Amino acid sequence: MTRIEAGIGDLDTLDRLAAQDSPIHRLDPRAKVIATALFLLTVVSFSKYDIAGLTPLFLYPAVLLTVGLVPVRVLLRYLLIACPFALLVGVFNPLLDREIVVRWGGLGISGGWLSFGSIVLRFLLTASAVLLLLACTGYVAVCAALGRLGAPHLLTMQFLMLYRFIFILTDEGSRMVRAHGLRSFGAGRTTIRVWGSLAGHLLLRAYDRGLRVHAAMLARGFDGTPRTLRVSRWSLTDTAFVLGCGLFLALVRFGDPVDRLGSWCVGVFR
Amino acid sequence: MHMADALVSPSVGATMWAASMGLAAYSARRIEPEVAERKVPLMGVMGAFVFAAQMINFTIPVTGSSGHLGGGLILAILLGPHAGFLVMFSILAVQALFFADGGLLALGCNVFNLGFWPCFVIYPLLFKPLVGRQPSRSRILAGSMLGGVLCLQLGAFGVVLETLTSGISELPFGTFVLLMQPIHLAIGIVEGAVTAALVSFVWQARPEVIDLAAGERTGSMPSLKPVLVTLGIVAALTGGVLSWFASAHPDGLEWSMFRTSGSEELAAPADGVHASLAGIQERTAILPDYDFAAAEDAQATPAEEGAAWPAVRAGTSLSGIVGGSLVLLLAGLIGMSLRLLQRSRQPATP
Numbered sequence: 001m002t003r004i005e006a007g008i009g010d011l012d013t014l015d016r017l018a019a020q021d022s023p024i025h026r027l028d029p030r031a032k033v034i035a036t037a038l039f040l041l042t043v044v045s046f047s048k049y050d051i052a053g054l055t056p057l058f059l060y061p062a063v064l065l066t067v068g069l070v071p072v073r074v075l076l077r078y079l080l081i082a083c084p085f086a087l088l089v090g091v092f093n094p095l096l097d098r099e100i101v102v103r104w105g106g107l108g109i110s111g112g113w114l115s116f117g118s119i120v121l122r123f124l125l126t127a128s129a130v131l132l133l134l135a136c137t138g139y140v141a142v143c144a145a146l147g148r149l150g151a152p153h154l155l156t157m158q159f160l161m162l163y164r165f166i167f168i169l170t171d172e173g174s175r176m177v178r179a180h181g182l183r184s185f186g187a188g189r190t191t192i193r194v195w196g197s198l199a200g201h202l203l204l205r206a207y208d209r210g211l212r213v214h215a216a217m218l219a220r221g222f223d224g225t226p227r228t229l230r231v232s233r234w235s236l237t238d239t240a241f242v243l244g245c246g247l248f249l250a251l252v253r254f255g256d257p258v259d260r261l262g263s264w265c266v267g268v269f270r
Numbered sequence: 271m272h273m274a275d276a277l278v279s280p281s282v283g284a285t286m287w288a289a290s291m292g293l294a295a296y297s298a299r300r301i302e303p304e305v306a307e308r309k310v311p312l313m314g315v316m317g318a319f320v321f322a323a324q325m326i327n328f329t330i331p332v333t334g335s336s337g338h339l340g341g342g343l344i345l346a347i348l349l350g351p352h353a354g355f356l357v358m359f360s361i362l363a364v365q366a367l368f369f370a371d372g373g374l375l376a377l378g379c380n381v382f383n384l385g386f387w388p389c390f391v392i393y394p395l396l397f398k399p400l401v402g403r404q405p406s407r408s409r410i411l412a413g414s415m416l417g418g419v420l421c422l423q424l425g426a427f428g429v430v431l432e433t434l435t436s437g438i439s440e441l442p443f444g445t446f447v448l449l450m451q452p453i454h455l456a457i458g459i460v461e462g463a464v465t466a467a468l469v470s471f472v473w474q475a476r477p478e479v480i481d482l483a484a485g486e487r488t489g490s491m492p493s494l495k496p497v498l499v500t501l502g503i504v505a506a507l508t509g510g511v512l513s514w515f516a517s518a519h520p521d522g523l524e525w526s527m528f529r530t531s532g533s534e535e536l537a538a539p540a541d542g543v544h545a546s547l548a549g550i551q552e553r554t555a556i557l558p559d560y561d562f563a564a565a566e567d568a569q570a571t572p573a574e575e576g577a578a579w580p581a582v583r584a585g586t587s588l589s590g591i592v593g594g595s596l597v598l599l600l601a602g603l604i605g606m607s608l609r610l611l612q613r614s615r616q617p618a619t620p
Contacts, residue, residue, distance in 0.1 A: 082370035
C-alpha cells in the first residue's frame with residue numbers, strides 16, 4: 001500500500017504546483033498542450049545517434065521550470081523515479097552496436113554509446129516536458145483543453161472521474177488494511193485467500209461509495225464538463241507562445257545551431 | 271508494458287495515436303448516454319482499481335518496457351468493451367502525465383497494446399462466446415485464464431513490433447521476442463487468475479454489474495467506415511509528411527527492416543524486400559541526400575555496414591561537442607538568470 005499511497009502524494013504535489021500563478025500558468029491550457037506536443041515530436045524526430053543536436057532543446061524545460069515556479073528538486077525526484085525504465089532500455093545498446101563511429105583523439109566511441117546517450121537525453125527532455133505541462137497547468141485544466149481540442153466528451157469525463165476515484169479507492173483501501181491489521185493483531189502472514197477477498201470487497205466498497213459520490217456530484221450540477229477556477233480565453237499571448245515555441249523548435253531542428261556555434265568557437269580559438 | 275517516448279519514432283507514435291484516438295471516438299459513440307450515466311461511477315472505480323494494480327510493476331531488462339498486470343480484460347468484462355477501452359485510455363494517460371510512466375507520444379502505442387486486444391479482440395471473440403449467457407464459475411475461470419494469457423501475449427508482441435519499427439533500440443527481433451513473450455506468459459497466468467477471481471466474486475455478489483456491461487448499444491450501430499477512412503488518411507499523411515523529419519540515416523521502419531532481415535534471413539528474400547522498399551523510397555523520396563544505395567551496399571556485406579553508414583552528424587565532430595556543451599551551459603544560465611530575476615522581483619510583489 002505504501003507505494004500506492006506515495007503515488008497519491010505525488011499526484012497531490014503536481015496539482016499544488018499548478019495552483020500557483022505565473023505567466024506560464026496564465027497561458028491558455030490549449031496553447032501549452034499544443035506546444036508540448038510539438039516539443040515531443042521534435043525531440044523524437046532527431047536521429048538516433050544525435051546527442052549535440054538535442055542539447056538546445058533543454059532551453060524549453062529550463063525556461064518553463066523557472067518562469068513556471070517549479071522547484072528543480074521536485075522535477076528531479078520525478079525523473080529519478082521514472083528513469084530506470086529509460087536507462088534499462090538503452091543500456092544494452094553499447095553491447096549490441098559496437099561499430100566505432102567516432103574517433104576522437106585515441107578514443108573510439110561506438111554507435112551504441114552514442115545512441116544510449118541519445119536515449120537518456122530524449123528521456124530527460126520528454127519526461128520533463130510532460131511533467132512541466134502538468135505542474136504549470138493542472139490536471140483538470142489539461143482535461144478541459146483536450147476536450148476543447150476535440151477529444152470525445154465521454155473520454156474527458158472519464159479522465160476526471162478516474163482522477164477523483166483514485167483518491168476514493170485509496171481511502172477505502174487504507175481503511176480496510178488498517179481494519180485488517182487491527183483485527184489480526186499483526187500476526188502471521190496474510191494468505192493469498194484473504195488478499196483475494198480483500199480485493200473483491202475493496203472493489204465493491206469503492207463502487208458503493210463511488211455511487212454516492214457520483215450522486216452527490218450530479219446533485220451539485222456536474223455535467224461532465226471540466227471546470228476550472230481560472231477561466232481562460234485564447235489571447236494574442238497564447239498565439240505568440242505557440243508560434244514562438246514552433247519557431248524555436250524549427251530552428252533547433254533544421255537550423256543546426258549547435259554545429260554553427262561549435263565551429264564558430266573552434267574557429268575563434270584556432 | 272508501457273513504452274517510453276525515448277523509444278518511439280514520430281511516425282510510429284503518430285500512427286498509433288491516430289489509431290487509438292479513432293478507437294476512442296468510436297467507443298464513445300457506441301455507448302448510449304443513459305447507459306453511460308449509470309456506468310460512470312463503475313468506470314471511475316474500475317479505472318482506479320486497475321490503475322492501482324498497474325502500479326505494482328517492474329522493468330523488463332533491455333526492452334524498455336515494464337511488466338505488470340494489464341487489466342484490460344477485467345475492464346472489458348465488467349464495463350463492456352467500449353467503456354473498457356475508454357477507461358484503459360484514461361488510466362494510461364494519467365500514468366503518462368503524472369508519473370512519466372510511458373510517454374505521451376507513446377500513449378497511442380500503449381493504449382493500443384493494452385486496450386485494443388482485450389476489448390475488441392479477446393472479449394468479443396473469445397470470452398463472450400465461451401462464457402455465454404449463463405456464466406458459471408468454471409466457464410468464467412476458463413475464459414479469464416485463456417483470455418488473460420492471450421491479451422498479454424498479443425500486447426507484448428505489439429510492443430516488440432512498435433519498438434522495432436521505431437528503430438531506436440538496438441535489440442534484434444529474436445532476442446526481443448524471447449525476452450518479452452515468456453515474461454508476459456507468466457504475468458498472463460497471474461492476470462488470468464486475478465481476473466477470474468474478481469469476476470466470479472462480482473458475479474456472485476453483484477450480478478447486476480455484469481448485466482450493466484452488456485447494456486451497450488447493439489441495434490443502430492454507427493458504421494466503422496468513417497473511422498477506417500480517417501485512419502487510412504492519417505496513416506498516409508504520417509507516412510508522407512512525418513518522414514520529412516527523418517534524418518539522412520535509414521532509420522525507422524526501413525532501418526529496422528534492413529537490420530532484421532539482414533540478420534534473420536539470407537540474401538534472396540531480403541533482396542525482395544529491398545527492391546520493393548527501395549522502389550517506394552525512390553517514389554516518395556523527399557530528402558535528396560537519403561543515401562539508399564549506401565544502405566543497400568551495407569546490407570549486402572554486413573561487415574562493411576559501419577563503414578557504409580553516413581558519418582554521424584553533429585554529435586560526432588569536435589565542433590559538435592563544443593557546441594553542445596556551450597548550448598547546455600547557455601540553457602542553464604538562462605534558467606538561472608530568470609530565477610534570479612524572479613527572486614529580485616519577489617519582495618516588490620508579495
